[in-house]
Amino acid sequence: MTTLDRTSTSTLPHLRPRRSWVGVLVGVLLVVLALTSLFVGVSDVSPASVLTGGPDSDAAFLLVASRIPRTLAVILVGASLGIAGLIMQMLVRNKFVEPSTTGVTEFASLGMLTTMVFFPGLAVVGKMGVAAAFGLVGTWVFLRVVRFVPVRQLVLVPLVGIMLGGVVGAVTTFFAYRLDLLQSLGQWSQGSFATIMQGRYEFLWIAGAMVVVAWIAADRFSVIGLGEEFATNLGLDYRRVVAVGMLVIAVITAAVLVTAGMIPFLGLVVPNVVSLIIGDNVRRAIPWVAGTGAVFVLACDLIARVVRMPYEIPLSVIVGVVGAVLFLWLLLRRGSRAH
Known part of the structure; x- marks a missing residue:
């Protein structure tokens, strides 16, 4: 048994009671908020109206076509963005980063603008692919830049990411303004679920699939969070794991952007809150981050x-x-327990 395993095992008895009741609370809140979300809105959709009106009523149609898709979209966005933030923090070894504070979201928005200019008739899946490619480039650029930042400078790393995102965002806004596409870009970049309905949220299941990929590679992400030298000494292919993490982050960011727009700070706050409760083991944290992220966005x-x-x-x-x-x-x- 390694030192890391002994440390994790020794902390389990102390943390287990707190984890248990917090886990139950998160699960109950998720169910309650999801059910509440189905019946909150301008139109009259209530359990009574659905039951009395039957499957052909307006209430049942709105429930199936709008409320259920919206609730599923909110849950998928909260879960996937939380996981994207968790993986980003492992890659950078810094607790104060996530896609919206590292320039990844801004690079993906630049990709969206590129599709508007050069491929205006491109399908949504094509736009998501281009945004994911730009987000992948943005992740790579940030990781290259952050290599020159001392690891112990906790606040400096997210500041570098915010500045990088600010530069890319300014370039995107400039060209959108010059090409009279500022309003169209704003519709994609403003985070909202008001337009979500059946047929407009399904790409978020791709983000959900990336959560599964992250869970499969969770132990590897935990190891690379300890540093490149440590991971290499354990025989781990550091570059390959980083590439997988970059792909997961880029696809999640793109899927959320083309469906619901930009949602800031979610991937930063949720993993940190979960870390305070159960520690930094990625495999153990992924269900917690997914559930807490979904509860946070639902609320x-x-x-x-x-x-x-x-x-x-x-x-x-x-x-x-x-x-x-x-x-x-x-x-x-x-x-603070940040790296």
Whole structure:
């Protein structure tokens, strides 16, 4: 048994009671919020109206065509973005990074603009492919840049990513403005589930498949989180695992972008909260991150729907405000466990 295994095993008895009740709480909240999401909205869709109206009623049609797809989309986005943030933190060995703070989302948006200019009639799957390719390039660029940043400078790494994303975002906005595509780009980049319905969310299942890939490679991600030299000494193909992680991050980011838009801070906050509860083992953390991310986005989506009903606030606004507050707390709290 290695030192890492002994350390993990020795902490299990102390953490197990807390993990148990928090896990039950997350599961209950997920079920309750998902059921609530099905029946919250401007149109009258309630269990009574669905049961009394039958399968051919307007309430049943809205439930199947809009409410169920929207709820599934929210769950998939919350789970997959949380996993993308967790993997990004393992690759960079820094707890304060995620796709929206490393320029990956901005690179994917640049890919979306490229499809609007050169391939305006491209199908959604094609747009997602181009956005994923640009997101992959963005992940690679960030990882190359961050090699020159001292690992111990915790706050400096996300600042570099934010600056990189700011530059790419400014370039994207400039060309979108010059080509009169700023409004079209804004529709893709603003995070919202208001337009989600049957036939408009299915690409998020690809992001869900990437979560499965991440779970299969979870132990390898845990090892590379300890450093390249350590992983190489254990016989792990470091570059291959990093390439898999980059692919997972890029595909998740692209799938979420073309379906729901940009959702900031989610991949940063959720893995850090989970890490405080169960530690940094990726395989053990993935179900927790997926469930907590889904609960977080479901709660924010419900707030966005009810605060100004019958109008709806963009989800990115709610997630951005809550996520920014939690991000500041993570930065300022004492005894941070970030790498």
